[in-house]
Amino acid sequence: MTMPLMRRRPWPRSSRVVDGERMIDGLTISFRFLSLFAVHLLTGCASTSETHLYVLNAMSPSSQTSSVEAPKRLIGVGPVIVPALLEHKQIIIRTGDNSIKLNEFHQWAAPLKESITDTLAQNLSTLLPTDIVKPYPWSAYGDMDFHVIIDIVRFETTADQTAELVLNWSVMDDKSHRLMSHGQARISRPQAGSSHADAV
Numbered sequence: 001m002t003m004p005l006m007r008r009r010p011w012p013r014s015s016r017v018v019d020g021e022r023m024i025d026g027l028t029i030s031f032r033f034l035s036l037f038a039v040h041l042l043t044g045c046a047s048t049s050e051t052h053l054y055v056l057n058a059m060s061p062s063s064q065t066s067s068v069e070a071p072k073r074l075i076g077v078g079p080v081i082v083p084a085l086l087e088h089k090q091i092i093i094r095t096g097d098n099s100i101k102l103n104e105f106h107q108w109a110a111p112l113k114e115s116i117t118d119t120l121a122q123n124l125s126t127l128l129p130t131d132i133v134k135p136y137p138w139s140a141y142g143d144m145d146f147h148v149i150i151d152i153v154r155f156e157t158t159a160d161q162t163a164e165l166v167l168n169w170s171v172m173d174d175k176s177h178r179l180m181s182h183g184q185a186r187i188s189r190p191q192a193g194s195s196h197a198d199a200v
Contacts, residue, residue, distance in 0.1 A: 053109035054091070058122035075128070076147035076174075077121040078136020082113045083152065092156045094164075100156070116152065144174045163189050 085092065089111075090102035108115065121135040134141050154166040170182040 049105050051105050051107060053107055055109045056115045056119045058119050059126055061126050073128075073131045073145040074141070074143070075124065075131050075133045076136060076138045076144040077124060077133060078117045078138075078147070078150070080113055080117045080120070080136070080150040081152065082116070082155075086112050086152060086155055094156050094158045096159075112155070116150070116155075120148075120150065146180070147172050147174055161190065 085100070088102055089107045090104055091106040091108070093101045093103065095101050117135045121133050124131075125133040132141075134144070136147075138144060138147075149170040149172065151168040152166075153168065154164055157163050165185070165187045168182070168184050171180045172178070173180050
């Protein structure tokens with residue numbers, strides 16, 4: 001089905017170089033890996049029209065030997081904010097500037113908000129091996145040194161078979177309650193094929 005959409009004004013692009021530079025570099029790389037949507041396909045119950053479920057996969061852990069260095073920072077990932085449109089379990093295809101298509105037989109296996117949070121946390125853990133990274137909520141682990149707020153603006157495929165990820169990010173210093181850096185990531189990648197598995 002097709003639904004009208006209201007345009008959402010993105011935040012202005014901006015960022016500042018701060019002492020958390022290594023973490024910010026890791027975030028940028030992590031967003032890029034998230035945009036590739038590595039797929040793990042699960043088949044649903046057999047029926048006339050079979051439903052396929054998809055999940056996000058984190059990047060593969062490094063094969064390098066783990067460092068014995070003590071962890072330097074506690075980093076929280078989240079909260080992740082997604083627009084109401086992405087709360088649908090169906091895979092979304094944008095058919096025009098103000099219209100979309102929801103595919104009833106190609107769906108996310110888990111709520112996208114939690115999937116993005118967990119995937120980003122796993123990616124940052126791989127990219128920052130000397131730090132401890134926990135997904136939101138992290139209250140059971142005590143106070144964080146920093147946490148990253150993610151505001152997803154767009155996470156979808158288009159009619160011309162392009163996967164798009166647009167998000168705003170902010171890095172907060174939990175000790176001083178200060179905004180360390182913020183910016184916007186815009187990533188667009190052509191799909192490998194025309195199937196929903198290629199889109200994911």
